[in-house]
Amino acid sequence: MPAFSVMGEFEVIQRYFANSGRARKDTLIGVGDDGAVLQLREGYDLVVTTDTMVAGTHFFPDVDPRALGHKLVAVNISDLAAMGAEPAWLSLAMTLPKVEDPWLAAFADAFSETADYYDCQLVGGDTTRGPMTFTVVAKGQVPHGKMLTRRGAKVGDFIYVTGTLGDAGLGLRLCQGQVEVSKKHSAHILQRFHYPTARLAIGQALRTVASSAMDLSDGLYSDIQHLMHRSAVGASLDIERLPLSQALKDSCDRSTALALALSGGEDYELLFTVPESKKSMLDVLLSPYGVPVTCIGRITGAAGKLELRAGNEPFAYEHRGFEHFEK
Amino acid sequence: MPAFSVMGEFEVIQRYFANSGRARKDTLIGVGDDGAVLQLREGYDLVVTTDTMVAGTHFFPDVDPRALGHKLVAVNISDLAAMGAEPAWLSLAMTLPKVEDPWLAAFADAFSETADYYDCQLVGGDTTRGPMTFTVVAKGQVPHGKMLTRRGAKVGDFIYVTGTLGDAGLGLRLCQGQVEVSKKHSAHILQRFHYPTARLAIGQALRTVASSAMDLSDGLYSDIQHLMHRSAVGASLDIERLPLSQALKDSCDRSTALALALSGGEDYELLFTVPESKKSMLDVLLSPYGVPVTCIGRITGAAGKLELRAGNEPFAYEHRGFEHFEK
Numbered sequence: 001m002p003a004f005s006v007m008g009e010f011e012v013i014q015r016y017f018a019n020s021g022r023a024r025k026d027t028l029i030g031v032g033d034d035g036a037v038l039q040l041r042e043g044y045d046l047v048v049t050t051d052t053m054v055a056g057t058h059f060f061p062d063v064d065p066r067a068l069g070h071k072l073v074a075v076n077i078s079d080l081a082a083m084g085a086e087p088a089w090l091s092l093a094m095t096l097p098k099v100e101d102p103w104l105a106a107f108a109d110a111f112s113e114t115a116d117y118y119d120c121q122l123v124g125g126d127t128t129r130g131p132m133t134f135t136v137v138a139k140g141q142v143p144h145g146k147m148l149t150r151r152g153a154k155v156g157d158f159i160y161v162t163g164t165l166g167d168a169g170l171g172l173r174l175c176q177g178q179v180e181v182s183k184k185h186s187a188h189i190l191q192r193f194h195y196p197t198a199r200l201a202i203g204q205a206l207r208t209v210a211s212s213a214m215d216l217s218d219g220l221y222s223d224i225q226h227l228m229h230r231s232a233v234g235a236s237l238d239i240e241r242l243p244l245s246q247a248l249k250d251s252c253d254r255s256t257a258l259a260l261a262l263s264g265g266e267d268y269e270l271l272f273t274v275p276e277s278k279k280s281m282l283d284v285l286l287s288p289y290g291v292p293v294t295c296i297g298r299i300t301g302a303a304g305k306l307e308l309r310a311g312n313e314p315f316a317y318e319h320r321g322f323e324h325f326e327k
Numbered sequence: 328m329p330a331f332s333v334m335g336e337f338e339v340i341q342r343y344f345a346n347s348g349r350a351r352k353d354t355l356i357g358v359g360d361d362g363a364v365l366q367l368r369e370g371y372d373l374v375v376t377t378d379t380m381v382a383g384t385h386f387f388p389d390v391d392p393r394a395l396g397h398k399l400v401a402v403n404i405s406d407l408a409a410m411g412a413e414p415a416w417l418s419l420a421m422t423l424p425k426v427e428d429p430w431l432a433a434f435a436d437a438f439s440e441t442a443d444y445y446d447c448q449l450v451g452g453d454t455t456r457g458p459m460t461f462t463v464v465a466k467g468q469v470p471h472g473k474m475l476t477r478r479g480a481k482v483g484d485f486i487y488v489t490g491t492l493g494d495a496g497l498g499l500r501l502c503q504g505q506v507e508v509s510k511k512h513s514a515h516i517l518q519r520f521h522y523p524t525a526r527l528a529i530g531q532a533l534r535t536v537a538s539s540a541m542d543l544s545d546g547l548y549s550d551i552q553h554l555m556h557r558s559a560v561g562a563s564l565d566i567e568r569l570p571l572s573q574a575l576k577d578s579c580d581r582s583t584a585l586a587l588a589l590s591g592g593e594d595y596e597l598l599f600t601v602p603e604s605k606k607s608m609l610d611v612l613l614s615p616y617g618v619p620v621t622c623i624g625r626i627t628g629a630a631g632k633l634e635l636r637a638g639n640e641p642f643a644y645e646h647r648g649f650e651h652f653e654k
Contacts, residue, residue: 028372029476032557034409034541035376035465037474040367045355048450049362050464052420054457082361093379093420093462123375130381131458135420137377138362147364149356214361230359 012099012127016108017092024088024121036123038089044141049079055132060175065103067194068134069110074196075217076138077118078268081203082215084148085140087118092125095133118200148206148213148272153231157211157273157299160282162199162291164245165220166257167192169264185247196268201289206272209281213272221262221319223271225306234302238309239317243294263319273299339426339454343435344419351415351448363450365416371468376406382459387502392430394521395461396437401523402544403465404445405595408530409542411475412467414445419452422460445527475533475540475599480558484538484600484626487609489526489618491572492547493584494519496591512574519572523595528616533599536608540599548589548646550598552633561629565636566644570621590646600626 013031029037040046051072055061059068073090080087092111096104115122120138171193173179174186181189199215206213212231216223220242228235242261249257274282286293300307308315340358356364367373378399382388386395400417407414419438423431442449447465498520500506501513508516526542533540539558543550547564555562569588576584601609613620627634635642 029474033476033478034406035374035412035467037410037469037476038373038375039471040373042369046365046367046373046466047362048365048416048418048464048466050418050420050451050453052422052453052455052462054422054455054460057455057457079361083364085362089375091375091377091464093377095379095381095460124377126377126379126462128379128381128384130384130460133381133422133457133460135379135453135462137375137418137464139373139375140362142364144366147356149360149364151360 013125016104017112017122022116022119022121027089027121027123030121030123036089036091038123038139041141043144045144045147047080047083047085047140047142047147049076049138050135051076051079052133052135064194065107066110069107070114070195072134072136073111073114073118073120074198075268076136077120077198077200078196078215080138080140081198081200082148082213082270083142084146084203084207084213085142086204087120087138087140087200089123089139090115090120091137092122093135094125095128095130097129097132118198146207148203148210150212150214150227150230153212153227153233153273153299154275155233155299155301157275158279158295159235159237159297159299160272160274160293160295161216161220161243161269162202162293163267163269164243164248165216165267165269166248166260166264167245168196168266168268169219169260170248170251172264172266179252181247181251185251188247189251193266196266198268199270199291202270202286202291205285205289209274209278209285210272211275213270216267216269216271217265219263219265219267220271227271228304228306232303234300234305234307235297236300236307236309237297238311239315240311241294241296243292262317340452343431344439344449349443349446349448354416354448354450357448357450363416365450365466368468370471372471372474374407374410374412374467374469374474376403376465377462378403378406379460379462391521392434393437396434397441397522399461399463400438400441400445400447401525402595403463404447404525404527405523405542407465407467408525408527409475409540409597410469411473411530411534411540412469413531414447414465414467414527416450416466417442417447418464419449420462421452422455422457424456424459445525473534475530475537477539477541477554477557480539480554480560480600480626481602482560482626482628484602485606485622486562486564486624486626487599487601487620487622488543488547488570488596489529489620490594490596491570491575492543492594492596493575493587493591494572495523495593495595496546496587497575497578499591499593506579508574508578512578515574516578520593523593525595526597526618529597529613529618532612532616536601536605536612537599538602540597543594543596543598544592546590546592546594547598554598555631555633559630561627561632561634562624563627563634563636564624565638566642567638568621568623570619589644
């Protein structure tokens with residue numbers, strides 16, 4: 001590609017991202033060549049995920065660069081978690097209108113810190129000039145044949161989610177000035193929106209028990225339909241069982257809380273299914289991680305049909321995907 | 328990531344890119360899950376390259392979508408070629424202001440055709456809304472320890488390039504209306520600009536003889552300095568030996584032709600070095616491929632110094648990086 005004219009592509013990466021994240025022994029060639037050369041563990045397969053964030057669509061143009069740097073890494077690692085993979089390497093393609101030193105330094109710092117936290121090394125990328133856009137490609141490894149996918153859900157399987165739902169959606173609305181949140185809860189809510197945590201250990205632990213898994217990015221209501229589609233099944237969810245944080249319950253009425261939990265998006269929790277025969281193993285298996293896991297429904301044979309219940313009653317819900325960051 | 332609101336991300340990929348490129352047996356999970364799962368050949372390392380193209384910076388907003396689809400794939404495969412790798416998989420992150428059916432269909436068609444030509448499968452990506460930007464991540468494989476890098480050039484090594492230089496640079500200026508090219512040559516020149524060919528077979532053949540290699544994207548003058556930097560050497564080039572096509576020589580005066588060959592960019596030819604002891608093997612090794620290869624100079628011990636000669640005389644040259652597509 002033609003060079004970035006303000007500062008060379010090479011210089012941008014060298015200056016801000018040199019040795020970003022952990023220096024891994026299995027990185028044979030990192031940043032600075034035509035490509036990276038990476039050595040996979042024997043008996044492991046490669047897992048690759050891609051996520052793009054565009055200013056004005058996925059983040060506010062005046063976002064804290066530290067939050068953005070963190071989130072870009074975390075949401076990609078969340079996809080690896082959903083596949084049961086161990087993260088290893090990241091590539092970063094940045095399109096920037098200009099190179100602003102303090103902004104880029106803070107962004108790179110948070111990006112590198114988060115990469116390091118997840119034991120990942122930045123091994124390449126591209127820097128171009130244009131409207132602000134970031135694409136991260138995360139690469140991980142999974143023992144051959146042991147990956148989790150959206151494909152394996154079977155009729156009768158129990159449906160679970162990690163953590164709580166709707167907090168990040170509330171955090172977004174808080175940033176947009178659409179809602180108010182008490183001082184007691186606002187830090188937690190903003191943390192959940194700006195600094196998601198990838199459920200990495202849980203994803204790896206689920207390899208032996210889950211029949212399918214995915215991460216929640218658009219919101220439970222729309223995400224579960226992808227899983228249903230790939231597995232050719234239906235699902236029945238009990239909305240009374242949706243795990244809601246005290247902060248969410250204290251901050252809005254019940255119907256808003258449920259709408260945020262179902263359609264608010266950006267939860268980056270794991271959604272997964274477990275066959276009845278393995279249900280009892282689950283608590284034992286996940287207890288070391290201290291992350292709550294909640295059963296919210298079951299897989300049905302009504303392919304493509306998503307049924308919502310409130311206990312034993314049908315629950316009428318009109319889903320509308322939130323238009324994130326749009327006017 | 329929040330969904331693409333005009334058409335779901337999933338639908339865009341399914342509709343336009345389903346089974347894009349070859350269906351490879353080593354693709355365990357392709358498009359449609361949280362990530363792709365890919366099985367590397369035993370004893371091979373993974374090679375990953377990233378390239379971004381931004382409308383207005385790297386291509387004209389009114390570019391033929393077929394040319395763009397082709398070029399996005401080819402320039403990434405060119406990076407793999409420079410590493411001596413065999414291409415296998417592609418990811419595509421597209422940011423689009425809107426989904427325009429005929430445009431996207433033509434783009435996807437050319438993308439898929441080119442992927443297929445290079446034996447690659449599209450295994451994932453992301454679709455987001457915003458100013459038009461494309462990031463391709465190409466993944467290939469190389470036998471363990473056999474990759475070509477920019478690092479290995481040694482004093483006394485001979486410097487080579489494949490093909491001819493400057494044609495694509497002339498093609499760009501032709502598109503910009505800055506130059507005129509006779510009817511006899513214009514098709515060739517535009518082809519070289521819009522439809523570069525990755526020197527894949529050459530790259531793989533070079534594994535046993537080249538001490539270093541890279542692909543030429545910004546132009547010989549600036550690219551060779553990256554190789555010099557990584558190898559901690561200098562270089563001496565004889566500008567009289569630069570391979571120029573008849574089309575280039577017929578279309579401009581000598582100094583313009585040399586400026587395009589040195590700084591025009593977008594050649595996507597390979598630049599590589601060969602130790603004296605292996606020089607005689609080169610012709611034999613490369614003869615099956617029908618791609619001309621020209622010796623243009625030698626590596627020197629003057630680290631960081633690029634010396635240009637015209638035969639035995641010093642050659643004064645003022646490099647200016649062309650500002651591609653800028654007003």
